[in-house]
Amino acid sequence: MSRYSGLWAYAAALGGAALFGLLLSFTPIGGQLDYWTYDLLLRLFPPPARQSSAVILAIDERTLAASGGLMNLRRPVGEALQILERYEPASIAIDIVLSERRDDAENEALARAIATEPPTVLAANLRADGQGWENPVEPFSSAAAALGHVHAEPDADGVCRRILLAKAAGRERRWALGLEAFRLARDATDILQTEDGLQVGDAFIPAPYRRDQELLLRYANPASPIERLSLQTVLEDPSAAEAVRGRAVFVGVLVLGGLDRYLMTPYSFGEPMAGVEINASVYETLARGEFLRPVAPSTALAAALLLAGAFALLFRRLSGWRAVAAGAGLLALAQTLPALLFQQDLVFPAAQTTFVAWACFLTGASYHYLVVRRQLEVSEAQTNRYQKAVHYVTHEMRTPLTAIQGSSELISRFSLPEDKQRQIGELIHKESQRLARMVEIFLSVERLSAGQLELRREAVSVSDVLEECVRRVRPLADRKRIAVSCEAPPHLRVDGDHELLEYACYNLISNAVKYSPAETAIDVRAWSSPDRILIAVRDQGYGMDSSELRKIFQRFYRARTAQQSGENGSGLGLAIVEEIVIQHQGSISVESQPGEGSCFTVSLPRGVLELEPKAARHA
Incomplete structure (x- = not known):
């Protein structure tokens, strides 16, 4: 919310409260309050x-x-x-x-x-x-x-x-x-x-x-x-x-x-x-x-509006206990105003100032509390995101950092052939690029979640994304003798951020490989419905029960079988995947049974943008 929109919302809230108080003062309830106040003052301040x-x-x-x-x-x-x-x-x-x-x-x-x-x-x-x-x-x-x-x-x-x-x-x-x-x-x-x-x-x-x-x-x-x-x-x-x-x-x-x-x-x-x-x-x-003179209606109305303006200014300028204390003092003044004027032989309609003062005080204090609370929530959310980012960096980025550190030690400690040095240099360059991309992806997802970043929308080929993800994960799958199949018609496309979508798909496929027993199969498939593109990753892994399925997309949550598998993980991957899918107006679901594997299905809107040539996209 911008500064001016927030100011207008605040003014509208206080104005509505003042109007409500004024209208209430003209009802029988307000009339009876005026009568009771007049009677009380007449008894408190009788003639000599x-x-x-x-x-x-x-x-x-x-x-x-x-x-x-x-x-x-x-x-x-x-x-x-x-x-x-x-x-x-x-x-x-x-x-x-x-x-x-x-x-x-x-x-x-x-x-x-x-x-x-x-x-x-x-x-x-x-x-x-x-x-x-x-x-x-x-x-x-x-x-x-x-x-x-x-x-x-x-x-x-x-x-x-x-x-x-x-x-x-x-x-x-x-x-x-x-x-x-x-x-x-x-x-x-x-x-x-x-x-x-x-x-x-x-x-x-x-x-x-x-x-x-x-x-x-x-x-x-x-x-x-x-x-x-x-x-x-x-x-x-x-x-x-x-x-x-x-x-x-x-x-x-x-x-x-x-x-x-x-x-x-x-x-x-x-x-x-x-x-x-x-x-x-x-x-x-x-x-x-010793005549009692009723205050003119216009004067009473002006006093009520002046009170409303004072409350609005007070809760806008002051904060914390000072705002509440000053508001309580102004409220007390509104309650005592009829008595102060009565001692000057003036009869003031108590209902107008009472109802307007209470309505503005409660509204202003509530609005003030909500604004402060929202600022606190935003601050806490920023702190929480920062802590999670640090946790992610220290955990997810350990592998590329280890590779870079080990390769640099080899170059510095040993005299290696020129071909080997070039190979290690390419590895360091590749891992540093991977590290930079992981940082950028994570920060982009965090900014998307906070509403601070817009997606870089373009036409994305689903088959290209899935084939690239399968290519990257195949060395790990080969070591475990896991067969990975991919079926995606070349005409399927979605509108979205290419890097984020690739990160999400890679995370699902790599998880399937990491948490599946050796000599099993993983099926990656994409197909279309009239208005949606669906991507499914099915494995023959350990599976999950219903209680784990309800928590699987929570940040830092890891299923029991994932913890027992010995694989390293932070519990952030699926949470990031879900956030990416949501930012693309999509949804993600999972079906699983213990011992029977899992199937993650992503549903995204069909693309309407024209697909750029692959060479232009990577230029």
Whole structure:
């Protein structure tokens, strides 16, 4: 693999990992991770513990018992409002939808209490069909200073983390109950809407129109929750209403199964929160002015892509434990980034950076490991090939070196006739050529095996190759009185490297001679099929069993009968033969039975090149 192709493969792997992480962050899994992270951070970094700006006037079990139940609340609520008036609360929000007509006298009394100071905002609920509002009936609606919606839209997991400060239904739009209470407490005439948020008096609320003017709630610190005051306590002891002075009052039912809605919040831990408490939390968030601002999607995406680029650069530039350590540090930064930003009142989608960081870290580390491992394997393979080459040189080349050494000693130590000196010189020259050719063949096979050398392809006559091999091996065969026959039609040819093919065939034939008993026969034959040339070398040697046949082409493996024959060998010859045949897109097989000899068959593709004259080939 070239440098640039490897670089592109690495970039594609990291890019694919980053894309996978991004796509995963947009699935429900990513959304749930964002929810869990937000809830955890909200609990880890709550607002400072301090007195709440709102008080919940709770219609609790004691109040219901004293008033006679949920259907008889208007009279005690009216009486409580008259008491609260004397203690000057900032504003009052009644989180009870007064949409039903009851006793006129009670209605009039409650309406008069609503119409007095401080200003009171009444709840309007979204109709079940979503096409309009369930508003308070007269005389309540005209007595109220404002109407505010109490509609809640929990997230996909059923947890209420945000509230829509404005909600439209039909042709009417309602501001949230908590927002209207905040406006009245600020003596603001109107709520000014801009692209970036809402202006209430001198207070700015960052609730952009593009985000549906949603407000992320910062629920009160559990150590100092929104103060509760039982409505019945106020009726029994009006002085208890001193707690509401200068604070907003939210009137609502705090009885599970009562009129109010109960929703899960990040602080619920299995216990739902009443709607009136959620609306009071809206007011608390607005009054504190400690707003949580969601990070823009484009910013979150840019951060995720920047992380991916950092991982890519890191694993490309560093190596070993430094790369892993730096990657782990970058991964830790990605995990802590939402927490760091949350302390600056910024809400960052954790899923994007988390999934992208993990995907890029695992991919980069795996790719880095594979590259290092491949480099190690290449290095080990080169070392292994070098060791095998040394072993081959020291073993296979001993014969020509011995001949050269012996001949040179004869010339140097004795005064030989000129004819004898010329004969010995020719022998030295011949053996040195043979030695050089053996080295070249072995190194060529090694380079072919490593993919570092291409075959010198030419049209090769099969009959010429086999006849030359038989001629070279015949002196050894004659000494053992072994008959060697060769049958190869002259028209058969293959496309390949002439020297390598000759080496392979010679190795098979010489092995047959070396490992066959005296006075036996060896048959060398070549024939053709429609698209293949087949060469078979059959002997009457010692043969091999099935376990030896499975290992016969392994490097340095020698069959038991070969070791017992007394013949020298390295176990490399057949391995080299197989490599040569494979490089020629061929195959080699062997059939053998102990005591019945062996037959090696080579299958090669038919040649398509024109055969050169023998003289030109050896020129």
